[in-house]
Structure formats: C-alpha cells, structure tokens
Amino acid sequence: MKTFGGPVLFLDRSDINTDEIIPAKYLNEVTKEALGPHLLEDLKLPGFEPKAPSLGNCRVVATRANFGCGSSREHAPWALEVNGITVVIAESFARIFRQNMFNCGMMAIELPADDINGLFSACDPASTMCDVDFHEETLIFSWGKGKSKSVRFALNPFDAALVEAGGWVEFADARY
Amino acid sequence: MGKTITQKIFDTHVKDEPFPGTKVLSIDVVLCHEITTPIAIADLMARGKDRVFDASKIKAVIDHVTPPKDSKSATQAKMLRDWATRNNIVDFFDIGYNGVCHALFPEKGFIRPGYTVIMGDSHTCTHGAFGAFAAGVGTTDLEVGILKGVCAFRPPQTIRIDVAGKLAAGVFAKDVILEVIRTLTVNGATDRVIEFHGQVIDAMTMDERMTLCNMAVEAGATSGLCMPDAETVDYLWPFVCGQYKNDRAEALADFRKWHSDPDAVYDKRIAIDVTALEPVATVGYKPDQVKKLRELFDVRIDQVYIGSCTNGRLSDLRIAASIVKGTRLAKGVRGIVSPATPKIFEEAMLEGIIKTFMDAGYCVTNPTCGACLGMSNGVLAEGEVCASTTNRNFFGRMGKGGMVHLMSPASAAASGIAGKLADPREYL
Numbered sequence A: 001m002k003t004f005g006g007p008v009l010f011l012d013r014s015d016i017n018t019d020e021i022i023p024a025k026y027l028n029e030v031t032k033e034a035l036g037p038h039l040l041e042d043l044k045l046p047g048f049e050p051k052a053p054s055l056g057n058c059r060v061v062a063t064r065a066n067f068g069c070g071s072s073r074e075h076a077p078w079a080l081e082v083n084g085i086t087v088v089i090a091e092s093f094a095r096i097f098r099q100n101m102f103n104c105g106m107m108a109i110e111l112p113a114d115d116i117n118g119l120f121s122a123c124d125p126a127s128t129m130c131d132v133d134f135h136e137e138t139l140i141f142s143w144g145k146g147k148s149k150s151v152r153f154a155l156n157p158f159d160a161a162l163v164e165a166g167g168w169v170e171f172a173d174a175r176y
Numbered sequence B: 001m002g003k004t005i006t007q008k009i010f011d012t013h014v015k016d017e018p019f020p021g022t023k024v025l026s027i028d029v030v031l032c033h034e035i036t037t038p039i040a041i042a043d044l045m046a047r048g049k050d051r052v053f054d055a056s057k058i059k060a061v062i063d064h065v066t067p068p069k070d071s072k073s074a075t076q077a078k079m080l081r082d083w084a085t086r087n088n089i090v091d092f093f094d095i096g097y098n099g100v101c102h103a104l105f106p107e108k109g110f111i112r113p114g115y116t117v118i119m120g121d122s123h124t125c126t127h128g129a130f131g132a133f134a135a136g137v138g139t140t141d142l143e144v145g146i147l148k149g150v151c152a153f154r155p156p157q158t159i160r161i162d163v164a165g166k167l168a169a170g171v172f173a174k175d176v177i178l179e180v181i182r183t184l185t186v187n188g189a190t191d192r193v194i195e196f197h198g199q200v201i202d203a204m205t206m207d208e209r210m211t212l213c214n215m216a217v218e219a220g221a222t223s224g225l226c227m228p229d230a231e232t233v234d235y236l237w238p239f240v241c242g243q244y245k246n247d248r249a250e251a252l253a254d255f256r257k258w259h260s261d262p263d264a265v266y267d268k269r270i271a272i273d274v275t276a277l278e279p280v281a282t283v284g285y286k287p288d289q290v291k292k293l294r295e296l297f298d299v300r301i302d303q304v305y306i307g308s309c310t311n312g313r314l315s316d317l318r319i320a321a322s323i324v325k326g327t328r329l330a331k332g333v334r335g336i337v338s339p340a341t342p343k344i345f346e347e348a349m350l351e352g353i354i355k356t357f358m359d360a361g362y363c364v365t366n367p368t369c370g371a372c373l374g375m376s377n378g379v380l381a382e383g384e385v386c387a388s389t390t391n392r393n394f395f396g397r398m399g400k401g402g403m404v405h406l407m408s409p410a411s412a413a414a415s416g417i418a419g420k421l422a423d424p425r426e427y428l
C-alpha cells in the first residue's frame, strides 16, 4: 500500500482537465518519471505557480468539481505520483481519472460540496497538512497554530481493495 | 421491468462481481494506440507477463503521431510494433495502413452490436454508435484488458436523449452534439451512458452517429449509444454477411436484441427538438461553452482544421469540399485537412475532394490525429485561433496559448473562406 498524506495543494477551480494536469506534448514520454517536471504546467489559476519549489513538497491536492476531465491519459495520475502526490480530494471526478487513481493504488476521495467549501474557507492554503487515516476513513487537516478540522470520507469496497492491493494489476492478476 | 441496452450488455458479459456495485466484464475487443499502450507494455514486461489474453481480440494502430516527428514518438511506435509482432497481433496497422483509431477500427468491421470495447483513449465512446458498450480507460485498465480480457465498471445509469424534428440545411450531427453538451454541461453525464433515440438519430448515417457518440465523453459520459438498426446492418454487411448467410433480415433481427426495452428505467430523459437548431461553435476552453455562429462577429481565425475521429470521415470531407469548391482560403488563413483513414483518403482522391481542397489552398496531410491534440501536424502558436472539426477545446490542446473553436466541417470550411468564424448557411 502507498503512503498517504502531507502538505496540501489547494486548486480552487472546477473542471481542471487532463491537459492542464499534464499537457499532451509530453505524452511521447515512455517513463513516468519524465513527466515529473511538467505537472500542472499549463494550469492558469490566480496565485498558482506551477514551477514553485513548494509544489514539490505537496502530497495531497484539494480541489473543486469534475477534476481530471478530458482525456483518458493515466499520465495525469502518474505526473501526480512521481511528484509524491497520492491523494486528490474533490467534490467530484471525471470517471476515467478517478478509476485511474485507484487503479494505481492511489486515492481520489470525493467529499460533499459543503465539506469542500468548508475546507477552502477555513484552511490556510500555505500551511495546511492533511493526515489520511485509511482504515478509519478520516482526513485530519491542520494549519496555522494548532487549528484543525477532521472530515470523514467513504470509499466503496472495490476502491478500498485496490488501494490495499496496490492497484488493479495486482488485484486482477491474483484473481483472474 | 425492462432493461437498457447497457444493462443487457453487462448481463451477458459479467465475469465477476468482487463487491456489490462493481462488475468485472469480459471484453470483446481491446483497442490500442501508441500513446497509452507502451507504458502498459513496459509494465507487463517488467512483471514478466509479456503476453495477451487473445491476440484475435486485440487491435492496434499507430495514429496519434505518425509518421513519427521525433525519436521519442518513434520509440513509442516501435514499442507498439515490436509488441504486436511478438504477440502475433494480426490486426496491427502501421504506416501506410494506419488512420485515426475511432475511424479506422469501425471501418474494418471490428465493432459489433452488443460488444464490450475498451481502449486507452477517452473517445472510445465513438463505438457506441454500433450499439456497443465502448469505454475509454486508462493505461492500467488497458494493461489488465490486454493480459486478462476483463475490465471493472460500476454499472452506469443511463440518460436517454430523444432527438425530434428535422435538421435544417447547414446543420449537422456536430451541431446536435454540441447542443447536447451545452444542455448537459461538461460533467452532466459523468458515470452515466447516453442513449440517443428519435427520428433524427434513426435518419442518421453511421458516420453521423459516430460524430454524435464521439463527443459523449465531453459531457462526462462513459459511452454514447445508438440502437443498432438497418443502417448498422448495411454498414457492417461486408463483414457479417457470411455469418448471417446473406440474409439481412436475420442480421437485423439479431442486432435488434441489443435495443433498450420500451419500459427500461432511465436516470433521466431529455427531449430535444432540433428543427430550430442553428450552426454552432464553442467559444471558450470548455466544450459546453457553445454559441450560434450567427452571433459570433469578427472572430478572426489563423487556421482551419478538418479531420479527427469526430469529423474526418468521407461524408465530412464531402460536405466541407462542397463549400470549399471554387473558393480560396481567406488571406492569412492556413487550411489543413486530415482524412481520417487511408480508405477515406483514397475515396476522397477518387471523388476529386482532395483536389478541391488543394485548389483552395489547403494542405492535405496523411491520416493522423496530428493537430487535434497538439502533438504534430498543425500546432498553433501562442495567441492563434483555429476553426476546428475536432472535439476538444481545452487551453493548450492544439498548442500552448492557442484557441480552438469546435464546429462542423461545413462551418469550418465556411470560416476558412471568410477568414473569421462564419455561419455555413451563407455558403451553401
């Protein structure tokens, strides 16, 4: 099983698409590692600087609705993965992106709009950490001087099994 | 209680239900291209599992960047080619025989009603035009598909869209699907499939149905589906006539097994009358930002692109050529036509369509995805604008800083003459 949790990158927009996560021109790479420097390179968002060194410290992305829409490229989760980001928290995901995350043994956690709004309004984007308790299905956000907030999430049993197995290839190979 | 076509396909293909709500389906065709497959191949090799579940059910093509534009794309092509050879994949299409996957594979008769189809490509939904459950997947799903012939899905609910009325002159399947996406929004059909019904769909050719289903994913849908009918039989006839002993009625009856029942349960029903629909185009970086071309004044363009899995088929080229014939591209506008397959290219050549485009100042490329995803053959410079028959207008899609307006081939052709976005009805 992968490790989950750490500093959070807040991306305050809906419909962030796969071209923004990893532009198509890098799809000619045949290793995941080569995608690393280009994560979110084309994302235009006030205050967001794709090349900022702080991006490299982030382990969790928190965003709005329909994250990962567009192409089927698993390069999107891989670009996150090689940068150490193994959890994305959003109000909703595009189907293929969501499945790709769990297929890689990573987590695409859906939270109700109220919880997402609450996080965006309460947390300090510069200092928020997120601890992920996979078994208790709880996220603990902490920021500033001792401020924190815990949020419950629910994975469906198949997704949880993929995370525990380390991904769909591992799961399928043992079973079919 | 009746069933939808998707429920029928799921019921006949379920291999396992590891958890409630997750169905693992056996897959009839696994489609592959050189962008998303090589990493699956490399991973299979690293695991010591370089094999395929059934070589006859795997089809592969080099289409996205072809001929290769640099050593990296050449390496991707080589990985796919070598893998196809090692694993005896007979239906592998290399340079000279290759074309855009979602145009080429149907043309070869690989897609049949009732099939389950996966590919590492989001526009796999195109193949739902044949009454198949066809879903785009990522590389890991593709890898398991190649190795085991299975794929896991949450059974999707269905949105039924009934399209009534009659399309006016100058209004096409592309306008219908853009209108549908505008109505549903970019995530209105997420985790759902879309069924297209109604007299307008019944009257459509397979090319038009493919255009429609192609963009279902732009509303978030897993697949877009049409009910197989006599039109489907006609299209597939050269491939299935033997199987049905030359009896079309028998083929039709068999295909009709894959219709949704009249009392099937839908998540949502939408009725659209297209009689008053006008030619439209997208205006932003999301495919649901759609406006009437008539209302878009003085949007200057630098490039026209006619091609892709949405609108690079022969009927698309015919329509565009009928508008282009005898005209020239406006000064300062570049035109690129990419026939989607070699067969389409050849027929367009025999019909004089290629010459029509060339006479008007268009560059005609070999069949490839090319500019559609900004990887080769027609990438835009920063600040440039393209009138395009493709399916995606994301920021940077056709080149960093470029703007892509999605529209029908007729609208793109008209815009090329005008040098700005134009309503094709003025050029018919």
Ligand code: SF4
Binding pocket: B064, B100, B101, B102, B121, B123, B308, B309, B310, B368, B369, B372, B373, B390, B391
């Ligand atoms: S033509 Fe464009 S949308 Fe279609 S498969 Fe190729 S890159 Fe994808």
